[in-house]
Structure formats: structure tokens, C-alpha cells
Amino acid sequence: MKRIYAKEELCVNCRLCEVYCKTAHSLSKDVLTANKYEEPAPVSRVTVYGDKYISAALNCRHCDDPKCVKACITGAMTKDKATGIVYVNEDKCIGCMTCLAVCPYGCIKEGKTAVKCDLCRNEDEPACVKNCPNHALVYTDLGGENE
Amino acid sequence: MKYVIIGASAAGLACALQIRKEDKDGEITVLTKENYLPYSRPSISYYLKGVVKENNMYLRKPSFYAQNNINIVTGAEVKSIDREAKTVKAGRKVYPYDKLCLCTGSKPFVPPMKNVEGKSNALTFLDLDSSKAIKAKAGKSTRAVVIGAGLIGMKAAEGLSKICESVDVVELAPRVLPSILDEKSAKSVKKFLETEGHIRFHLGQTVTEAKSKGDRITSVILKNGKELACDLLILAVGVRPETALAEKAGIEVNRGIITDPGTMRTSDENIYAAGDCAVSVDMLDGSKRVIALWPNAVNQGTAAGSQMAGGCIAIEKSYSVNAIDFYGLRICTCGLINAQGDRYTDKIIREGESYKRLIFEGSRLVGYVLINSSANAGIYTSLIETKADISALRGNILDTPGPFMFDRAEREIRMKGALPL
Numbered sequence: 098m099k100r101i102y103a104k105e106e107l108c109v110n111c112r113l114c115e116v117y118c119k120t121a122h123s124l125s126k127d128v129l130t131a132n133k134y135e136e137p138a139p140v141s142r143v144t145v146y147g148d149k150y151i152s153a154a155l156n157c158r159h160c161d162d163p164k165c166v167k168a169c170i171t172g173a174m175t176k177d178k179a180t181g182i183v184y185v186n187e188d189k190c191i192g193c194m195t196c197l198a199v200c201p202y203g204c205i206k207e208g209k210t211a212v213k214c215d216l217c218r219n220e221d222e223p224a225c226v227k228n229c230p231n232h233a234l235v236y237t238d239l240g241g242e243n244e
Numbered sequence: 245m246k247y248v249i250i251g252a253s254a255a256g257l258a259c260a261l262q263i264r265k266e267d268k269d270g271e272i273t274v275l276t277k278e279n280y281l282p283y284s285r286p287s288i289s290y291y292l293k294g295v296v297k298e299n300n301m302y303l304r305k306p307s308f309y310a311q312n313n314i315n316i317v318t319g320a321e322v323k324s325i326d327r328e329a330k331t332v333k334a335g336r337k338v339y340p341y342d343k344l345c346l347c348t349g350s351k352p353f354v355p356p357m358k359n360v361e362g363k364s365n366a367l368t369f370l371d372l373d374s375s376k377a378i379k380a381k382a383g384k385s386t387r388a389v390v391i392g393a394g395l396i397g398m399k400a401a402e403g404l405s406k407i408c409e410s411v412d413v414v415e416l417a418p419r420v421l422p423s424i425l426d427e428k429s430a431k432s433v434k435k436f437l438e439t440e441g442h443i444r445f446h447l448g449q450t451v452t453e454a455k456s457k458g459d460r461i462t463s464v465i466l467k468n469g470k471e472l473a474c475d476l477l478i479l480a481v482g483v484r485p486e487t488a489l490a491e492k493a494g495i496e497v498n499r500g501i502i503t504d505p506g507t508m509r510t511s512d513e514n515i516y517a518a519g520d521c522a523v524s525v526d527m528l529d530g531s532k533r534v535i536a537l538w539p540n541a542v543n544q545g546t547a548a549g550s551q552m553a554g555g556c557i558a559i560e561k562s563y564s565v566n567a568i569d570f571y572g573l574r575i576c577t578c579g580l581i582n583a584q585g586d587r588y589t590d591k592i593i594r595e596g597e598s599y600k601r602l603i604f605e606g607s608r609l610v611g612y613v614l615i616n617s618s619a620n621a622g623i624y625t626s627l628i629e630t631k632a633d634i635s636a637l638r639g640n641i642l643d644t645p646g647p648f649m650f651d652r653a654e655r656e657i658r659m660k661g662a663l664p665l
Contacts, residue, residue, distance in 0.1 A: 191295070198618065
């Protein structure tokens with residue numbers, strides 16, 4: 098399946114990926130509103146770690162055999178058979194955060210429900226990749242199962 | 245091949261799914277004594293407090309089972325296993341099996357108390373029916389008493405506190421949530437629960453007897469002589485593995501069902517066991533005990549299913565990991581949180597309502613308690629699971645863990661985030 102990969106040599110720690118992730122997952126879809134005014138404030142699914150010397154934008158790996166799916170106590174977290182995307186059904190999620198406690202990548206964020214990358218599943222390309230100014234995020238297929 | 249699974253919660257469902265992955269044609273029958281398709285047991289407290297509706301509690305859509313050719317039989321309580329004939333009996337029906345898996349879970353443990361048994365307003369809290377029964381009896385003016393301040397008792401108390409004006413919790417241990425909190429953290433959590441939920445705690449206490457009128461309890465009396473008015477009594481002292489079927493069938497049981505720790509096979513080569521009814525070996529201290537937590541049940545069910553279908557998935561690592569919240573207070577715990585002895589050291593930071601305690605054995609992380617500080621907790625969990633050498637990590641281990649605590653090579657393996665240029 099296609100996944101997002103981070104190239105730390107190319108990351109300049111600008112955090113535009115976070116800005117556009119929040120925008121893409123906001124109600125308004127507007128950069129200013131999403132990042133400054135919208136309530137509840139959208140949570141970025143991607144996180145830039147590091148400092149000005151070395152940094153990288155970390156995102157859900159959409160694992161072949163995801164621990165978060167196995168650990169989910171409500172069946173809210175699933176891996177789509179057709180696309181391989183791991184995502185949260187917010188109607189079913191009770192926000193217990195067991196998924197967060199087992200994700201070895203630290204890629205699940207706390208919210209009213211679990212919050213995580215859905216690879217912008219209704220778009221052609223994830224917003225973080227599309228808006229990275231230095232191609233430090235790449236959306237490509239390096240293998241791995243969908244299921 | 246005919247597969248029969250007894251029990252349809254975390255372990256039973258995981259077992260069925262794994263069998264189907266490895267054996268496309270085998271006949272899979274899942275027998276559950278409950279009248280529901282597999283649903284989220286942990287959600288019953290969220291149902292009680294009214295934030296989850298019943299139709300969102302089901303783990304899979306009904307059509308899923310037909311699509312995957314998994315036959316779930318509800319209302320089927322298995323009464324006996326005939327190991328000679330390789331059949332199980334539920335009601336009048338007999339189900340033959342080639343491979344059988346026991347995922348019978350646990351049953352409430354109710355200590356002896358005078359005048360409590362059989363009373364109409366004394367209820368346990370373990371499944372959807374019990375949650376419905378409690379909800380039907382609880383009203384604004386109901387004076388609820390919960391016995392047990394463990395995970396189940398406190399979840400019941402939280403749910404009830406949203407409905408009833410008066411909730412008392414009686415606990416034998418000197419602290420709340422004794423299974424997941426250490427003494428140091430339990431104090432502040434107790435204070436939070438008292439403030440947020442208006443719950444009154446009676447720690448270090450037991451209920452010795454109840455006073456009643458007809459078949460209804462009207463008050464309970466504590467060991468110290470105190471009398472609490474009571475319209476609804478929740479019995480949540482603890483649970484025990486449900487092993488009656490296995491024992492009756494002559495399968496080896498010692499507290500829980502004894503299995504081979506890798507394959508989950510019991511003392512009968514055609515019978516497996518998984519989940520809260522089975523004994524695990526904790527990878528962190530080698531202790532043999534029941535680890536009654538969801539992720540462990542799923543792992544065991546998956547391993548049992550694979551082995552039953554002739555596959556090779558086995559249990560490698562068992563340890564406890566749990567996440568729970570009360571009135572928005574998040575508590576994540578993992579590993580040996582009540583470890584005793586000189587071998588173990590710990591590091592703590594406390595800031596307002598957040599608390600982080602990491603427990604070490606030498607240069608290995610073996611446990612954590614995170615209260616309102618669970619960001620990236622899974623990275624800690626993975627350090628525990630992989631027995632990583634903490635001394636090789638960069639930065640302060642008490643800071644929120646992230647990819648740059650590892651060196652480049654380790655980061656690429658662990659985080660799989662970097663593409664080679």
C-alpha cells in the first residue's frame with residue numbers, strides 16, 4: 098500500500114505539515130480559521146519531532162498487523178481491507194486510548210476520541226505531503242500488505 | 245475441519261477471525277450464552293452513563309459474520325464437554341468439534357456477606373444485561389453503594405454518579421484502583437474522584453451485612469460499624485476465571501486454565517484456551533497469572549486460532565497494558581507497577597494533576613503509571629516489550645518519548661519513518 102515516509106535530511110522543521118493536516122481535518126477547511134479560531138481545535142495527526150539541526154514528521158505507519166486495531170476494545174479502530182488505511186470510527190470510539198498505549202510509533206493523539214492519520218482517505222494525496230515545501234514527506238508504495 | 249469456540253468476546257472473536265484467515269473452508273461455530281452478537285464488554289460503563297448507544301457497542305456488523313462464514317450462536321450456554329466424543333452440549337443441541345477453544349472469560353467473585361445473596365437490588369456489573377439491569381434500577385434519588393474500587397467497581401461508580409446523587413464506594417484495600425495505581429498516585433486520583441464525581445470512599449473497609457425489607461436491601465453495615473443507606477448495591481469486588489466447564493471436563497486448571505504459554509493448548513491436545521479464563525506467563529517477571537486485559541485476550545485468541553488451524557502464530561510476549569479514564573482523567577498503566585524489591589527503581593514527575601512514574605529493573609524499563617501524561621505512551625510500551633537498554637537512549641526518559649530518543653539506525657528500524665536517500 099502507499100504510505101507516507103519522512104526524509105529527515107530534507108525536513109526543515111517548518112511544521113507546515115501540521116498546519117495543513119489540521120486544516121484538512123477541520124470543519125472550515127480554511128487555514129486561518131482551522132489553526133486559530135475553530136472550536137473544538139482540530140488536532141494535527143502528523144507531528145514534527147527534533148530541532149533545527151535534525152527533525153522529521155512522524156505519522157501513522159498503517160501497519161500490516163496494527164497493534165492499535167488488535168487492542169481496540171470497541172471495534173472502532175479498523176484496517177480497511179481494500180485500501181489498508183487504519184482509521185477510527187468516531188461513533189464507536191469511547192476515547193479510552195488503549196490504542197495510544199500500544200502504538201509503538203507514538204502516532205495516536207488524544208482527543209474526545211482517538212485521533213490519527215487517515216491518509217486523507219477521500220483525497221488523492223495526503224495534505225501533509227502535498228504541502229511539504231521541501232519534499233521531506235513522500236507518499237509512495239514500498240510494499241506491505243493492505244490487509 | 246470443525247472448530248467450536250465457547251465465548252464471543254475479545255478472545256473468542258479474535259480466535260474465530262484468525263482461524264478464518266488461515267482456513268478458508270473450515271466450519272467455525274462460536275457459542276455464546278449471551279443474547280447478543282460480539283460486543284464491547286468494556287463499553288458497558290459508557291452505556292450505563294449514557295454516552296454509548298447499544299448499536300455502537302457491537303464489535304462487527306451482523307453481516308460481517310455471514311460474509312466470513314462464522315456461525316455465531318447466541319443464547320447457547322454450554323453445559324458440558326465430552327472429550328471422548330469430541331462434542332460440546334448447549335441446551336438440547338450437540339456440537340461436534342475437531343478443535344475447541346475455551347474463551348469463557350471470568351465471573352464475578354462475591355465474598356460472603358450476610359443477607360445479600362438473592363436480593364433484588366444487589367447486582368454484579370460485568371456484561372450488557374447487568375448494565376441494563378442497573379440502568380433500569382438507578383434514578384436520581386437512588387442511593388448507590390458499590391463494593392470494590394477496582395476497574396469494574398470504579399467504572400460502575402462513575403456511571404452511577406452521572407445518574408444518582410449519592411454514590412458510596414467500599415474497598416478492602418487502603419487505596420483506590422489498587423490493581424493499576426501505586427500508593428503514590430492513588431491519593432491524588434481519589435481526591436479527583438471525590439471532587440469530580442462526588443463519590444464517598446470507605447477504604448480499608450468491607451461490608452459485613454445488609455439490612456433488608458422483603459427482597460430489597462435497605463442499608464449495608466461496614467466492618468467499622470458504619471451504616472450506609474442503600475437502594476442499589478453493586479457487587480464489584482473482583483472476578484475469577486470462569487473455569488467450571490474445563491474443570492468438569494477434567495482439563496488442568498490452577499486458578500485459570502493451564503495452557504502451553506506459546507500455543508495456548510490445554511492439557512487436552514484438541515482443546516485450547518484464551519483470554520481471561522487462561523493463565524499467562526508475564527514476560528516481565530515470569531509470574532504465572534491471569535492477565536485479564538483486552539490486548540492480552542486478543543493476542544491469546546489469535547495464537548489459539550492460528551494453532552487450531554495448523555498455523556504457527558504463537559504467544560511471544562504477555563504483559564499487562566491498560567488505559568482507562570474517569571471524568572476525563574486519563575490513566576495509562578503497563579507492566580510491573582507494584583514491583584517490590586531492591587531490583588527495581590523508579591523515577592517520578594508530578595505536575596498538578598499529571599503524574600508520571602517509570603519503573604526500571606537495571607537499565608530496562610519494566611512498567612509505567614501515567615496520569616494525564618499519556619502522550620506517546622506506546623513508545624514506552626514498546627521499550628518494555630522489547631526489553632530495550634534505556635541507557636542507550638538520548639535525552640530525559642521522563643520527557644514525552646519520541647523518535648529522536650533513538651540513534652539513527654534504531655530510529656529507522658523503530659520508526660520506519662525515514663526513507664534512505
